[in-house]
Amino acid sequence: MERTVIVVGGGAAGLMAAVAAARSKARVILLEQNEKVGRKLAATGNGRCNFTNTQMRRDAYRGTSPDFAYGALEKVNVQETIGFFSRLGIYTVNKDGWIYPRSGQALSVIEVLLKELQYRKVKVKTREHVTEILPGKNPGQWAVKTDTWTYEGDAVILACGSKASQIPGSSEEGYRLAGQLGHNIVEPLPALVPLCCKGKSFSSWSGVRTEGSVTLCINGIPLKKETGELQLTEYGISGIPVFQISRYAVRALWEGSQVQVLLDFMPEFTPEGLAALFEERRKNCPYKSTKELLVGMFPAKLIEVLAKEEDLIQGIKEYSLEVTKAHSFESAQICSGGVDVTEISPETMESKLHKGIYFAGEMIDIDGACGGYNLQWAWSSGMVAGTMAARKEGEL
Ligand SMILES: Cc1cc2nc3c(=O)[nH]c(=O)nc-3n(C[C@H](O)[C@H](O)[C@H](O)COP(=O)(O)OP(=O)(O)OC[C@H]3O[C@@H](n4cnc5c(N)ncnc54)[C@H](O)[C@@H]3O)c2cc1C
Numbered sequence: 001m002e003r004t005v006i007v008v009g010g011g012a013a014g015l016m017a018a019v020a021a022a023r024s025k026a027r028v029i030l031l032e033q034n035e036k037v038g039r040k041l042a043a044t045g046n047g048r049c050n051f052t053n054t055q056m057r058r059d060a061y062r063g064t065s066p067d068f069a070y071g072a073l074e075k076v077n078v079q080e081t082i083g084f085f086s087r088l089g090i091y092t093v094n095k096d097g098w099i100y101p102r103s104g105q106a107l108s109v110i111e112v113l114l115k116e117l118q119y120r121k122v123k124v125k126t127r128e129h130v131t132e133i134l135p136g137k138n139p140g141q142w143a144v145k146t147d148t149w150t151y152e153g154d155a156v157i158l159a160c161g162s163k164a165s166q167i168p169g170s171s172e173e174g175y176r177l178a179g180q181l182g183h184n185i186v187e188p189l190p191a192l193v194p195l196c197c198k199g200k201s202f203s204s205w206s207g208v209r210t211e212g213s214v215t216l217c218i219n220g221i222p223l224k225k226e227t228g229e230l231q232l233t234e235y236g237i238s239g240i241p242v243f244q245i246s247r248y249a250v251r252a253l254w255e256g257s258q259v260q261v262l263l264d265f266m267p268e269f270t271p272e273g274l275a276a277l278f279e280e281r282r283k284n285c286p287y288k289s290t291k292e293l294l295v296g297m298f299p300a301k302l303i304e305v306l307a308k309e310e311d312l313i314q315g316i317k318e319y320s321l322e323v324t325k326a327h328s329f330e331s332a333q334i335c336s337g338g339v340d341v342t343e344i345s346p347e348t349m350e351s352k353l354h355k356g357i358y359f360a361g362e363m364i365d366i367d368g369a370c371g372g373y374n375l376q377w378a379w380s381s382g383m384v385a386g387t388m389a390a391r392k393e394g395e396l
Contacts, residue, residue: 002027005389006144006153008130009174010037012378013361013385014159015113020386021157022120028390029151030122031144033129034169038110043167044375049106051085052078052379053372055097059224060373062247062336063366064186069377071346076380084379088112098372133158133177133357142356155389157349159360159382162188162335170329174363175338182353184340186365189254190332191247192374195261197236197321205305208232209239210298213267216245217260218252227267232302236321237261243370247336250326263319265298265306271313278312334374336367349385358385 005021007014010032018030030037044050053060056078061069082092082099089112091102101108117124132145136152144151160174175185213227214237226241245261252259266274281293290312294303309315326332339359343352351357360381368374 003155003390003392004029004153005155005157005386006031006142006151007157007159007386008133008144008177009159009161009361009363010034010124010126011159011161011169011361012038012041012375013161013382014157015041015110015117016379016382017157017159017358017360017386017389018122018124019113019116019120020383021155021390022117022122022386024387024390026155026390028117028120028122029153030117030124031128031130031146031151032124032126032169033173035126037114037124037126038106039169040161040165040167041110041375042106043165044106045100045372047106048100048104049109050098050100050372050375051109052081052099052376053097054078054094054099057369057371057373060369060371061366061377062368063341063364065341066366068341068344068346068364069366069380072349072380072384073376075347076383078376081376081379084383085109085112088116130160130173130177133181140356155356155358157358157360157382157385157389158339158363159378159385160363162338162362163329164190164192164332164335164362166330178339178359178363181351181357183343183351186337186340187254188335188337189247189250190326190329191250191336191367192243192333192370193246193250193331194231194233194238194327195236195242195246195249195323196325196327197261198324199322202232202234202236205232205301206234208299208301210265210302211267212241213264214241214245215262215264216249217262218248218257220258220260222262224248230263230265235327236323237263240370243333246326247367249323251336253323253325259323261321261323263321265302265316265319269317271317274313274316333370334362334367336365338363338365341365347384348388349381350388356389358389360385 005026136143226244228241231239361378
């Protein structure tokens with residue numbers, strides 16, 4: 001008899017899990033509380049869906065035990081993911097390793113997944129809010145309760161995502177369902193998020209975008225450095241390099257540590273090199289004030305801020321800010337934290353507490369760097385969970 005697999009959540013991980021389970025010959029029911037599947041997926045990469053990355057950063061995956069992620073990521077790697085989507089019809093473009101559909105539309109990714117689900121006869125039920133997961137009527141089965149119905153299945157895959165972003169469906173629901181089943185939840189915190197900083201008057205630099213680097217220091221010790229386009233805002237700092245360090249900053253604040261960032265507005269120069277550059281600029285234009293010497297190097301608003309620094313070179317190379325908090329969950333792209341990975345098998349994504357319960361995607365305590373890594377995690381963990389949940393007793 002074929003197994004019945006119930007997938008809770010129709011985001012990236014749930015859609016992939018449903019495809020995988022159906023391809024492995026299970027009868028699959030996918031339950032999504034929104035009126036449509038893939039609401040968050042549709043918003044990814046500014047609507048263009050940066051769905052994976054061919055460059056594996058050393059710190060691409062983070063969490064209490066980041067190595068956990070490589071169980072699924074090695075089973076379903078980037079090349080396999082690109083192959084999977086190209087066979088479904090997604091022609092890809094590669095922008096410095098960041099992979100997008102050539103259509104430039106995340107909606108195409110949703111469309112091909114839905115088409116595959118339809119072809120595989122998966123029952124996609126939207127507006128179905130799962131409230132509880134209980135042992136089923138028959139031994140070894142599970143009952144999935146929604147506001148209106150109870151579904152019975154041999155396996156349940158929880159792929160409920162996180163509470164990051166304002167997109168409908170982003171909530172703590174997944175953590176609650178996992179918690180009801182006795183799973184420990186590592187405190188979810190906003191990640192890939194702008195940072196609020198203390199003190200200086202930021203209204204003067206608000207709106208500036210400039211190349212630079214940001215070094216994160218925890219209790220005075222440098223921990224991470226990222227380079228790219230910094231965005232200076234009325235509350236502090238944003239932009240991709242800030243997103244990349246944000247999960248470490250937010251978790252350190254939550255743990256009560258002192259968090260500081262050092263901005264380098266000219267990372268291509270050493271302090272000595274920069275001093276020599278100013279020397280030369282002064283020689284060329286001895287009639288210019290310090291502020292005027294900065295024209296051509298930095299945007300005007302940033303010059304106003306830097307010119308106030310007592311030591312100009314230090315101001316440019318090590319502009320120090322104290323981080324006070326992250327922006328809200330609503331403005332975060334993802335959450336760090338989630339279901340404790342010590343209670344999940346990395347090989348199968350099955351709960352170690354309950355046979356037949358599986359997890360996939362962002363609701364697990366694994367978070368990726370910005371650049372397609374979070375969707376890759378959703379695809380890999382979803383594919384493994386779906387395939388394994390469809391296995392009959394005794395099958396590998
Ligand atoms: C603005 C934005 C841009 C992003 N851009 C990128 C990018 O370019 N590349 C990248 O790799 N990552 C990106 N991310 C992150 C990425 O979107 C997520 O990590 C990924 O979508 C997580 O997939 P998921 O399936 O685990 O969760 P989700 O996509 O959040 O799906 C979970 C689903 O479960 C449903 N659900 C929850 N609880 C229940 C319940 N009780 N009953 C029924 N249904 C339920 C929700 O409604 C939701 O549809 C971005 C995120 C945001 C917010």
